Amino acid sequence: MSFFIASSPHNHQKRTTSRLMQLVLLAMVPGVLAQFYFFGWGIVWQLLIAGFTAVCAESLCLIARERSPLRGLQDYSALVTAALLAVSIPPLAPWWVIVIGTIFAIVVVKHLFGGIGHNIFNPAMAAYVLLLISFPVQMTSWLPPVTLSGESIGWWDSLRLILVQYTSAGYSVDQVRAVATGQLFDAVVMATPLDQIKTDLAQGLTLSESLSKPIFGAFAGHGWLWVNVAYLFGGLMLLQQRIIQWHIPAALLGALAVAAIIGSLAAPDALPGLNIHLFSGGTMLAAFFIATDPVSAATSNRGKLIYAALVGVLIYVIRSFGGYPDAIAFAVLLANLCVPVIDQYTRPTAYGQAGGQR
Amino acid sequence: MSTEYQTLANDGLWENNPALVQLLGLCPLLAVTGTVTNALGLGIATMLVLVGSNITVSLVRNWVPNEIRIPVFVIVIATFVTLVELTMNAFTYGLFMALGIFIPLIVTNCAIIGRAEAYASKNNWYNSAFDGLMMGLGFTLVLVALGALREILGQGTLFAGAELLLGEWARDLKIQLFSFDYPLLLAILPPGAFLGMGFLIAGKNWIDGRRKAKLAKAPIEKAQRARVTTVN
Numbered sequence: 001m002s003f004f005i006a007s008s009p010h011n012h013q014k015r016t017t018s019r020l021m022q023l024v025l026l027a028m029v030p031g032v033l034a035q036f037y038f039f040g041w042g043i044v045w046q047l048l049i050a051g052f053t054a055v056c057a058e059s060l061c062l063i064a065r066e067r068s069p070l071r072g073l074q075d076y077s078a079l080v081t082a083a084l085l086a087v088s089i090p091p092l093a094p095w096w097v098i099v100i101g102t103i104f105a106i107v108v109v110k111h112l113f114g115g116i117g118h119n120i121f122n123p124a125m126a127a128y129v130l131l132l133i134s135f136p137v138q139m140t141s142w143l144p145p146v147t148l149s150g151e152s153i154g155w156w157d158s159l160r161l162i163l164v165q166y167t168s169a170g171y172s173v174d175q176v177r178a179v180a181t182g183q184l185f186d187a188v189v190m191a192t193p194l195d196q197i198k199t200d201l202a203q204g205l206t207l208s209e210s211l212s213k214p215i216f217g218a219f220a221g222h223g224w225l226w227v228n229v230a231y232l233f234g235g236l237m238l239l240q241q242r243i244i245q246w247h248i249p250a251a252l253l254g255a256l257a258v259a260a261i262i263g264s265l266a267a268p269d270a271l272p273g274l275n276i277h278l279f280s281g282g283t284m285l286a287a288f289f290i291a292t293d294p295v296s297a298a299t300s301n302r303g304k305l306i307y308a309a310l311v312g313v314l315i316y317v318i319r320s321f322g323g324y325p326d327a328i329a330f331a332v333l334l335a336n337l338c339v340p341v342i343d344q345y346t347r348p349t350a351y352g353q354a355g356g357q358r
Numbered sequence: 359m360s361t362e363y364q365t366l367a368n369d370g371l372w373e374n375n376p377a378l379v380q381l382l383g384l385c386p387l388l389a390v391t392g393t394v395t396n397a398l399g400l401g402i403a404t405m406l407v408l409v410g411s412n413i414t415v416s417l418v419r420n421w422v423p424n425e426i427r428i429p430v431f432v433i434v435i436a437t438f439v440t441l442v443e444l445t446m447n448a449f450t451y452g453l454f455m456a457l458g459i460f461i462p463l464i465v466t467n468c469a470i471i472g473r474a475e476a477y478a479s480k481n482n483w484y485n486s487a488f489d490g491l492m493m494g495l496g497f498t499l500v501l502v503a504l505g506a507l508r509e510i511l512g513q514g515t516l517f518a519g520a521e522l523l524l525g526e527w528a529r530d531l532k533i534q535l536f537s538f539d540y541p542l543l544l545a546i547l548p549p550g551a552f553l554g555m556g557f558l559i560a561g562k563n564w565i566d567g568r569r570k571a572k573l574a575k576a577p578i579e580k581a582q583r584a585r586v587t588t589v590n
Contacts, residue, residue: 112560134544 017116021076023243024289027234028083031285034230035087038145038223041158042091047083049095049162050102054082057106065111077116081105084124084290088282088329089131090142092153092161092173097138101127121336122296125329132324140325141173142192145223193224193280195325197272206269211276228284235288247304248297249287253278255312263320271320281326286315290328296336303339303346310342311335363488370492377500378562382469386460387501388551392512395519397505398498399453400460403442405494408470410438412490415478422479431474432465439464452522469497500558507554512545514538 035043058078059069085101105127113119132139146152153176157167166172200210238244256277263271277283282290291297291311298307311331318327376382383404391397414434422430443461446454454461464470473493478486509515514536520528544550 130544133547133549134542135540136543138540 017075017077020243021080023241024080024238025076025083027237027241027243028087028231028289030234031227031231032083032087034227035091038227039091039143040146040153041155042093042153042162043087044155045159045162046086046089046091046093046098050082050086050098051079053099053102054078054106057103058111061107061111061115065115067115072116075116078106078110081110081123081127084285085127087285088124088128089139092143092158092176093138093141094165095162097131097135100134101131104130117295119295120339122290122293122332125290125332128329129333132329140192140195142195143176192325193222193276194272194319197276198325201270207272208269211272224281225279228279231284231288235284238288238292244288244292245301245304247301248292248308251305251308252287252291252312252315253283255309256283256316257312259313259316263316277316277319281319282328283315286311286328286332290332291335296332296339298339298342298346300343300346300348302348303342306342306346307335307339310338362485366485366489367492370489370494370496371499372496372562375496375500375562376469376472376493377497378559380469380472382472383467383497384555386463386467387497387504388548388555390457390460391501391505391508391551391554392546393509393515393519394502394505394517395453395523396456397501399446399450399523400457400464401494401498401501403446403457403461404464404467404470405491405498406442407435407438407464407467408473408494408497409487409490410441411435411470411474412478412486413483414438415474416481416483416486419479427475427479428471431471431479435470435474436465450523452519456519456522469493503558504551504554507557508545508550510535511542512550513541 032043032047055073055078058073062069062072082102082105085105086098089098089101105123109121109123109126110116110119113121143153153161153167157169160167161173161176167176196213197207197210200213201207235244235249239246239249257274260272260274260277264273287308291308298304314331314334315327318324318330322330324330370376374380377384377387386400386404390400411431411434415431418430418434439462442464443454446457446461473490477489481489506516509518514534516533516535517528517531520531524531542550545554
């Protein structure tokens with residue numbers, strides 16, 4: 001009679017990577033629904049195009065690297081990357097934007113660095129930066145929220161705008177934008193709330209003047225508030241399911257909050273406050289879905305706290321003093337670069353060893 | 359003698375390429391490779407300086423005390439850079455303006471002082487001249503490859519502005535491969551140069567790896583041993 005002998009731990013978490021990734025996708029559903037409600041059909045098409053491109057690129061890469069494409073695709077990580085990218089870009093961006101971004105994310109950022117588990121940068125964010133730098137016009141053309149403009153675009157026209165850049169009535173994205181925004185203001189191009197603040201401050205308006213514009217609701221950016229609340233809800237689901245630990249979201253939001261409070265105390269009429277920073281742009285998406293990527297984030301718990309706090313502070317600094325309106329992608333990439341150093345200095349001591357000896 | 363030249367050529371163009379392997383002189387490499395014309399212009403200028411400085415350093419190598427050799431090399435290189443700069447100012451003024459500060463900056467190109475120190479100060483002048491030519495050619499080829507990559511991706515053209523380098527007739531050299539509604543700005547911006555450089559180095563390593571694998575696979579034929587003595 002023989003016994004199976006194995007060293008501890010004996011009680012395993014039975015969750016596989018594919019199950020984790022499926023749950024992450026599931027947790028994104030509330031946020032996607034909120035974006036669908038406020039920004040229309042575009043998000044659905046972007047998700048479909050990104051998903052399809054990601055699966056194709058992933059299979060081709062796996063075949064080129066002489067690995068089994070079926071096994072590789074079953075971990076769903078490519079789809080998570082595609083989804084994160086698709087929800088970050090403007091819903092009516094032309095199809096080639098998302099296709100180029102997804103291919104770059106999968107082929108260059110993920111597979112050239114060695115595939116899943118080896119990429120030093122977050123693939124979705126690296127692709128986002130590539131797109132933002134290469135196609136600044138397309139990447140900042142957000143329509144005003146449907147609920148604000150009352151100008152909803154049907155699923156067919158959305159698809160046409162994405163694929164051929166014209167609706168069935170022959171309007172381009174810019175014209176649709178002009179119509180949608182024209183009902184609200186005279187010839188002011190609508191932007192995301194953070195963009196709006198940046199433009200207004202550059203034009204010499206004060207913060208309170210900027211905040212009185214209709215894009216800002218009572219609390220934070222109109223529509224964006226609810227998108228962020230929905231992602232917060234999805235993130236809490238992930239926490240409850242123990243897909244992610246509390247360290248990264250808490251440290252990121254905490255650092256961002258502290259920075260925002262200090263900033264608004266120091267210059268109340270030049271730097272947007274806490275509510276704007278936490279509930280505009282992609283803050284919640286970043287805190288719960290992007291920065292928590294287990295591959296490109298720091299490893300130990302102490303490391304995670306440092307890493308996420310760094311992301312939070314960087315988001316604040318780049319948003320307030322940088323050239324681009326939102327800063328999630330840049331902040332995450334810069335923090336990814338610091339991860340090896342953070343890991344080096346936060347290595348936990350082994351159980352039973354004297355502390356501090358490495 | 360011919361094997362010495364073969365080694366020098368192989369080293370300069372591939373095995374020990376200043377840009378791809380030694381990773382020297384990356385500043386101009388990354389800064390001016392927006393178009394093929396700029397890349398070719400700077401490449402040729404660097405090559406001329408490299409050949410000239412290699413010959414001179416080699417000729418004076420026995421009279422220069424070891425302690426002050428670096429300042430001497432720098433003065434020699436600076437002399438040739440000034441020659442090239444004034445020549446370009448006179449004959450290819452448009453390119454001179456386009457390259458701007460990067461022509462005087464050839465002085466600081468570590469590939470040049472590296473060759474002076476590593477090769478020219480130890481070898482005779484004709485070998486040094488050939489070494490400079492090959493190293494310069496290798497550097498120029500990488501510049502042109504990177505320039506072509508970035509120009510195609512960023513503007514969809516090749517040899518745009520060739521008239522700056524070659525004169526008016528070269529205006530027709532410009533090839534419009536395709537035209538974009540929206541250019542891929544990344545390829546024109548500095549990050550694109552870094553990415554493109556990374557791809558070039560990766561491509562070289564990939565080719566080397568495949569070559570090595572092929573060599574390893576090929577069976578090594580055992581030499582037939584002819585016994586001429588009896589077994590003791």
